[in-house]
Amino acid sequence: MESGLIKIIGISSLMRHAGDGYAQQESNSRTLLKYALGLLKEKAETKLIDISDYPINQCRQCYSTSENLCHYPCDCYDDPINDIVLPEIGSADGIIFASPTFNGNMPPILSALFSRMLCMEEFEGTKDPLVAKVGACIVTCHEDGAMATANSILNNCMEYSFIIPPASIVYHKSSNQRSTIFNKEALAQDFLVLKNISMMIIDVYNMCNLIKNSDIKWGKYEYSRYPASDAEKHKTFRYNQEFMRYLEFIGKIDDDDQ
Numbered sequence: 001m002e003s004g005l006i007k008i009i010g011i012s013s014l015m016r017h018a019g020d021g022y023a024q025q026e027s028n029s030r031t032l033l034k035y036a037l038g039l040l041k042e043k044a045e046t047k048l049i050d051i052s053d054y055p056i057n058q059c060r061q062c063y064s065t066s067e068n069l070c071h072y073p074c075d076c077y078d079d080p081i082n083d084i085v086l087p088e089i090g091s092a093d094g095i096i097f098a099s100p101t102f103n104g105n106m107p108p109i110l111s112a113l114f115s116r117m118l119c120m121e122e123f124e125g126t127k128d129p130l131v132a133k134v135g136a137c138i139v140t141c142h143e144d145g146a147m148a149t150a151n152s153i154l155n156n157c158m159e160y161s162f163i164i165p166p167a168s169i170v171y172h173k174s175s176n177q178r179s180t181i182f183n184k185e186a187l188a189q190d191f192l193v194l195k196n197i198s199m200m201i202i203d204v205y206n207m208c209n210l211i212k213n214s215d216i217k218w219g220k221y222e223y224s225r226y227p228a229s230d231a232e233k234h235k236t237f238r239y240n241q242e243f244m245r246y247l248e249f250i251g252k253i254d255d256d257d258q
C-alpha cells in the first residue's frame with residue numbers, strides 16, 4: 001500500500017496557442033483539460049504538460065529488432081521526452097490526454113509520444129511502471145472523428161496495461177454545418193461537456209485512489225523476451241551473432257522437450 005497525494009497529469013497534444021503567430025487561438029481541448037485539472041487541484045497534485053513545447057524525436061524501433069534493446073532511459077536520444085515527459089508519466093497515478101482530431105485520429109505528436117513510452121519497462125526501480133496507471137481522454141473535433149480518436153488513445157493506454165475507468169472519454173464536437181471560426185462559440189454553448197468532465201475527473205480520481213491504496217498485484221500482457229546479453233543492453237550487439245545465439249536458445253528448448 002502506497003501513501004502520498006495522488007498525482008494526475010494532463011498531457012495536451014495540440015499545436016495551437018493564443019499569440020503563437022500561426023493559429024493564434026487557444027485550443028478547445030487544452031481549455032477543457034485545464035478546466036478538468038482545475039477541478040482536481042484541491043484533491044490531487046496536478047500538472048499540465050504541453051508536448052508541443054518539446055521537440056519529439058521519433059522512436060527508432062530498437063524494440064522491433066530485439067525487445068531487450070529498448071529500455072528506459074531511451075539511449076537513442078538525449079531529449080526532453082526522456083528527461084522531462086517520460087519521468088512525469090512514470091510518477092503519475094493518472095493521465096488525462098487532451099487531443100484534437102486529425103483526420104479521424106490523434107495528432108502525430110501524441111502518437112509519437114505513445115511510441116516513445118515503449119521503453120518504460122522500468123522506471124526508478126519500479127518494474128512495469130505503466131501498469132495500472134489510470135487513463136482518460138478529452139477529445140475535440142469539428143465535424144466527426146472524436147470517438148475514433150478517443151478509442152485510439154485509450155487503445156494505446158490499454159497496450160501499456162493502463163486501467164480505464166467508466167467515465168473515461170469526454171468529447172466535444174463543434175459543428176459540421178458552421179465554419180471553424182465559430183468553434184469557440186460552440187464550445188461555450190456545450191453545457192454537457194463540462195458535466196461530463198466533472199464525472200470523468202471523479203472517476204479518474206476514485207480509480208487512482210483505489211489503486212494507490214490497494215495491495216493488488218495487477219497483471220500485464222507479457223512480451224516474449226529471451227535473456228538479454230550485455231551486448232544488447234549496451235547496444236554493441238551484432239544482429240547476426242545475436243540471432244545465431246537466439247536460434248541456439250530456441251534449439252536448446254526443442255532439445256529439452258524431447
Ligand SMILES: Cc1cc2nc3c(=O)[nH]c(=O)nc-3n(C[C@H](O)[C@H](O)[C@H](O)COP(=O)(O)O)c2cc1C
Pocket residue numbers: 014015016026027028029030099100101102103104105140141142143144145146174180183
Ligand atoms: C490537420 C487537421 C485535421 C483535422 N481533421 C479533422 C477531422 O478528421 N474531423 C474533425 O471533425 N475535425 C478535424 N479537424 C478539426 C479539429 O479537430 C477541430 O477543430 C478541433 O476542435 C481542434 O482542436 P483544438 O481546439 O483543441 O485545437 C482537423 C484539423 C486539422 C488541423
